[in-house]
Amino acid sequence: MKLTLGGDSHAQCILAGLRRLAPAGFEIVGRSFGNGAHVYDQFFEIENGWIQFTVPEYRANWSRLTDDLEALRDTSIFLLSLGLSSGPLFREQMWIDYDPPGFDGPGEALTRGVFQAIVEAKTKHIRAFYVALKERGAALMAVPAPPPHRQHWSLKTHDARKVALLHRLFVAEMEAFFAMAAIPCVRSPAEAEDETGFLRPEFRVGIPEEDPHHANTDYGELVARAAVAQATRLIGNTASP
């Protein structure tokens, strides 16, 4: 069985984790599209029915996705690391003055509905990408990005409890989308988080301090284990009469 992995820069540690794990019976292929910052704007288009990246970096890294989609036909599961990184949400300056729903703080409290609208708007191109892939027959599975870590620069201005809550709420919204779209989603492993919802320090070992986002291969391996287990169940279920 073949697992193909693609997505934002968090795909790299998961790919490294998959290769380290080297699950028996699985062929592992994949690469990152590139910098995940591009996915908050229009980053693909449908051309003659095929998905085509419009971001040169993504095109360069994945050639033409049309070709890669052809290649995905013999892929059992396409693991996609996209849309579960909460950093682009929680690091926004507005959270200095505003509170997410359910947060007991002095800021302007947002309702759940307004928060959902913000997340939907922020991730609309990502959601459209998942839907476009699914409509074209890709067997998708979303894989997680790491939770925020304690050294993230935004904690200098943002309440840590608020950041942790924003991450949880964001992931919950995306998981709800995946559920609605019938796209399986691998959850970020609980053992990677401390009791306050932040990434445990050991999963940042080896990552340069100036890198605010990423986790190491140990985290990637935890995700890989969960992904392989879920993929095995899924393939088994699919194969069942």
Place this chain on the structure above:
Amino acid sequence: MTPYSAQPKKAFWRTAIADAHPLAIENLYTKKFDLNPQMKIATAGSCFAQHVARALRKGGFNFLDIEPPPPMLPQEDWARFGYGMYSARFGNVYTVRQMLQLFERAFGKFVPSDVAWQGENGVHDPFRPTIEPNGFSSLAELRQDGERHLAKVREMFRTANVLIFTLGLTEAWIDKNDGAVYPSCPGALAGTFDPARHEFVNFSHAEVYGDLRGLIQAVQSVNPEIRFILTVSPVPLTATASANHVLVATSYSKAVLRAAAGQVCDEFACVDYFPSYEIISSHPFRGFFFEANMRSVAPKGVEHVMGHFFAQHTAGPPAPHETQKAAADDDVWCDEEKLEGLYA
């Protein structure tokens, strides 16, 4: 010599109207007091008031938006969540009694007994039923947001230099228990209509006049220097709950509102009346400014009305982002229009 001899051209129908092209009719409005770009101008009222708010922003006035949208909420979602429509997130305020009760609720003088309507996907605020399209996620969230919102409304009443209030309807639905006025019929947008609890009212001139006086005096009690500009919405009723034809019901409603606004304007030095109703709806304008349904006001109509306003009140050039905001949102959010879908 008679008293008419000294009257200006605008006082005579032939010279002011019959001999003039409708678009050239002038001097329809003479301001009672000056506005300047520093003044904080609050707006509230029926749907037409949204046009006024947008025009003020475009016109370089200091539109008071005391409950602005969160920075990450895209502009296309603002109206859906009641942001940017009026000075606070209170949605459409169609009747004077509703506006008076909004003041009273903000200052703790009135606590309606109807606090929440359970919907399919969430809990709705009876007094802002569409402010959260799917309802609030819980009663606690509704209460928290309601308290925060009313604090903003208090701030609006206390700090505005001018309140432009557009009177929309005389027809309303109230809670028989305490007289609380709903902005729309329970069951139309959210909630469930209960004939044992919900009652139709069509406010009389005396009631509208009394409520307007009460509103002005109440706001002055917390903000003595505030001034008011009253307008009457030219938008007809979408539907009437009276026994009358909707055209006759509209005529009654607008006549009552117009008369009450005029009387209050005559009595209070701090109250001006701007004739948006007359400019759009009067027969010399031949219905030019309405869309094909003869109800919605076309953009050129809004532009024409506000042209008369800005001929008297000028401000500086708008900030570039205000121009973009106004240009991007041509549609108004009008809860009352949802009644149109109720005709079976």
